[in-house]
Amino acid sequence: MRSRPWDVYVTGVAETPLGEVTGQTELSMVALAAREALAEAGLGLKDVDGLFVNYLGEQGSVQVGEYLGIQPRYADSTDLGGAAFAAFVHHAMLAVAAGRCEVALVAYASRQRSRRVRRLGETPDPYTLIGQFQAPHGLPRPIGHYALIAARHMHVYGTRPEHLAEVAVAARRWARLNPKAWVRTPLSVDDVLTSRMISTPLHRLDCCLVTDGGGALVITGRAVASGAAKRPVRVLGAGESHTHWQISQMPDLTVSAGAVSGREAFAMAGIGPDDVDFTEPYDSFTITPLLAFEDLGFCGRGEGGEFVSGGRLGPGGELPSMTSGGGLSYNHPGALGVQLLVEAVRQIRGEAGERQVPRHRVGLVHAVGGCYSAASTVILAQD
Amino acid sequence: MDHDPLTTWFWQGAAEGVLLVQRCEECGHHQFYPRPFCLRCESDRVVPIEASGAGTLYSFTVVHVSTGLDVPPPYAVGLVTLDEGPRLLARLVGLDHTIGDRVTVRWRDGNPHPVFGPAARPASR
Ligand SMILES: [Zn+2]
Numbered sequence: 001m002r003s004r005p006w007d008v009y010v011t012g013v014a015e016t017p018l019g020e021v022t023g024q025t026e027l028s029m030v031a032l033a034a035r036e037a038l039a040e041a042g043l044g045l046k047d048v049d050g051l052f053v054n055y056l057g058e059q060g061s062v063q064v065g066e067y068l069g070i071q072p073r074y075a076d077s078t079d080l081g082g083a084a085f086a087a088f089v090h091h092a093m094l095a096v097a098a099g100r101c102e103v104a105l106v107a108y109a110s111r112q113r114s115r116r117v118r119r120l121g122e123t124p125d126p127y128t129l130i131g132q133f134q135a136p137h138g139l140p141r142p143i144g145h146y147a148l149i150a151a152r153h154m155h156v157y158g159t160r161p162e163h164l165a166e167v168a169v170a171a172r173r174w175a176r177l178n179p180k181a182w183v184r185t186p187l188s189v190d191d192v193l194t195s196r197m198i199s200t201p202l203h204r205l206d207c208c209l210v211t212d213g214g215g216a217l218v219i220t221g222r223a224v225a226s227g228a229a230k231r232p233v234r235v236l237g238a239g240e241s242h243t244h245w246q247i248s249q250m251p252d253l254t255v256s257a258g259a260v261s262g263r264e265a266f267a268m269a270g271i272g273p274d275d276v277d278f279t280e281p282y283d284s285f286t287i288t289p290l291l292a293f294e295d296l297g298f299c300g301r302g303e304g305g306e307f308v309s310g311g312r313l314g315p316g317g318e319l320p321s322m323t324s325g326g327g328l329s330y331n332h333p334g335a336l337g338v339q340l341l342v343e344a345v346r347q348i349r350g351e352a353g354e355r356q357v358p359r360h361r362v363g364l365v366h367a368v369g370g371c372y373s374a375a376s377t378v379i380l381a382q383d
Numbered sequence: 384m385d386h387d388p389l390t391t392w393f394w395q396g397a398a399e400g401v402l403l404v405q406r407c408e409e410c411g412h413h414q415f416y417p418r419p420f421c422l423r424c425e426s427d428r429v430v431p432i433e434a435s436g437a438g439t440l441y442s443f444t445v446v447h448v449s450t451g452l453d454v455p456p457p458y459a460v461g462l463v464t465l466d467e468g469p470r471l472l473a474r475l476v477g478l479d480h481t482i483g484d485r486v487t488v489r490w491r492d493g494n495p496h497p498v499f500g501p502a503a504r505p506a507s508r
Binding site: 119120121125126127128129132133134136137138139140144147148149151152155196197198199200201202246247248249253 | 384385386387390416441442443444445446447448449450451452454458460461462470471472473474482483496
């Protein structure tokens, strides 16, 4: 295998406890997942010198470092919402390649379900731009924003509610094969379309779950990877971008930051969409993967609706996607990024059990943050 | 509570039922929300001007859940692209809309936020 400047590997992965988690805090959940992921990498907490975490309390990695007894020489708490974690892999890859750290730990946990911390409104603060120009209009956050994107896509390209529902159905078919998935009952297109309308055109079953969960991954260079207990998975390419904070400022509602993050990741990897065996797109809402497939070049502009239909994404389909059951049916702890990466690594290693995809040489993870504000893409491959 | 000093003129206009946006006297670019200079040519010569109040509905959603606002659901929220170019988020009058509809700005008593409704036909007021 040709050596590249970014000869970097994911050498260990783990999920935190999932679902409705009691007897734990977010920090203790992260600690458990970190120890497990490091064990897969043949390492311990004392080996970690790069810490890539956020959303676990003020000052990003600082509290997590204290809790885990880690004093990093590289610390990153980039805030890209749900897109932060694939971006962390991008950053960790560069930091490891540049020799600024040897063992990078990426981690996340949330108890958003148990703690009931989710709310739909925004604060009408007269000092902030969101407070002045977005909050007063009652657009539920984030679903209303994704609803505007879906409505525009439907208007411009003739995308139908049935197309959106296909995404939820594909995710559920995968969840039925994943013993850790939160919902495993059968789901039809009709079930989605007759579920309660939340914000047109998105129904209740077009929306992701609200659960507790999280995970951890370890990223190292080639030399450290050789000591891993499990087969290391190579990071081939990564990219990130963002377009807006207020939905009114998104330049085109049918083109997301994923167009840039995907282009960058594919360019770094030196491959194209045709070389990808399976994908783990962030399915916060059914429109999210549909648009992502267009942004990433898996299909043409406006073709997302047809692309996600006909079973293409489900078990046995041409492009297996959301193979854990995704945010729609497996788990959604507010930011799914780490778990998308964990699932991709397990698929590439061939250890996904009943839901193992047949071809698993190259997997693509695409994460989205905020109100389709940010996107990050990571391409992983067998070494 | 602190107020945004860059948007004072916008809210003063809104209180009088006038929709103001920024126009660059150097290159003619219109922008909203206000910035200290033109984002297209970086000139300082940006001034508030009265927008026509007319625009096109770019997208909208009918909200069926409560977001804790005064108005009970369902209600419509949309993105309007003003004829001058900038796009803004606003409540829409009524629920029955189509993307691409022509809309105009309306003002409600005691509420500083512009709303948009179907472009007025000649006879209506
Ligand atoms: Zn200008």
